[in-house]
Amino acid sequence: MKKRSYSCGLDAAVDVVGGKWKALILWALHDGPRRFGELRRGVPGISEKSLIIQLREMEHCGLVHREVYHQVPPKVEYSLTDLGTSLNQALIPLGEWGEKHMKTIEAIPAA
Amino acid sequence: MKKRSYSCGLDAAVDVVGGKWKALILWALHDGPRRFGELRRGVPGISEKSLIIQLREMEHCGLVHREVYHQVPPKVEYSLTDLGTSLNQALIPLGEWGEKHMKTIEAIPAA
DNA sequence: TCCGATACTGAAGAAAAGGTAGGTACCTGA
DNA sequence: TCAGGTACCTACCTTTTCTTCAGTATCGGA
Numbered sequence: 001m002k003k004r005s006y007s008c009g010l011d012a013a014v015d016v017v018g019g020k021w022k023a024l025i026l027w028a029l030h031d032g033p034r035r036f037g038e039l040r041r042g043v044p045g046i047s048e049k050s051l052i053i054q055l056r057e058m059e060h061c062g063l064v065h066r067e068v069y070h071q072v073p074p075k076v077e078y079s080l081t082d083l084g085t086s087l088n089q090a091l092i093p094l095g096e097w098g099e100k101h102m103k104t105i106e107a108i109p110a111a
Numbered sequence: 112m113k114k115r116s117y118s119c120g121l122d123a124a125v126d127v128v129g130g131k132w133k134a135l136i137l138w139a140l141h142d143g144p145r146r147f148g149e150l151r152r153g154v155p156g157i158s159e160k161s162l163i164i165q166l167r168e169m170e171h172c173g174l175v176h177r178e179v180y181h182q183v184p185p186k187v188e189y190s191l192t193d194l195g196t197s198l199n200q201a202l203i204p205l206g207e208w209g210e211k212h213m214k215t216i217e218a219i220p221a222a
Numbered sequence: 223t224c225c226g227a228t229a230c231t232g233a234a235g236a237a238a239a240g241g242t243a244g245g246t247a248c249c250t251g252a
Numbered sequence: 253t254c255a256g257g258t259a260c261c262t263a264c265c266t267t268t269t270c271t272t273c274a275g276t277a278t279c280g281g282a
Binding site: 005006007008009010011012013014015016017018019020023024027043044045060061062083086087089090091092093094095096097098099100101102104105106108 | 116117118119120121122123124125126127128129130131134135138154155156171172173194197198200201202203204205206207208209210211212213215216217219
Binding site for chain 3: 019020021046047049050053071072073074
């Protein structure tokens, strides 16, 4: 969320879900609430710090809901809001595209 | 294209179309070939340098095609390949989501 | 003769994103 | 007493991304 005005809908969506991790985190939440530790394990490669920052930003945007259980040891659950769920729906075709063309993409030389 | 393996399709798609500009550029090409200058004007806010870099990367990935006309002044046209077109299709729901929720997104406070 | 238009390239630096490593607080169980 | 598990926070540093600004080559037109 850096911009104040967008040139089109895609511009706005990219601003909200942009970056390396947000789409993956959203995806990881698609079948129900997840605890912090579950997300960390469910999004391979992400660092704790990045995960927290992304979650906070998405909470701020109203995409995810954060529920704290005052227990010991602490328990925090993250879940999708209605807005987050609708965004997740919009990401499905992109996920399918990636699935379909993954082999092609992986075969692209790095240089 | 930095990774060699992906945890899921969405991961792969984000890797290909990630960043601030690629989705917008792809979008700008959706109704036919565009010259370099047209793209620069059609994607507001982008610098020449970024535009070229993004175009080169997408050409490398097989998403866009670059056609040079040896004229003076020079003319270069960029167009979508089949792969680029299919990716663009997958971006449509995201664009629609952004369109629908743009007001909400714009109303989010910066802090 | 010099300006403008086209499509770039390169250097330099700022800004954003991400990673690492440490620490906090709490209670449980050994 | 002390390690272990939870969910963080903070400081520091590196990497990546983006912007700015300058410059290249060609030709037509003023």
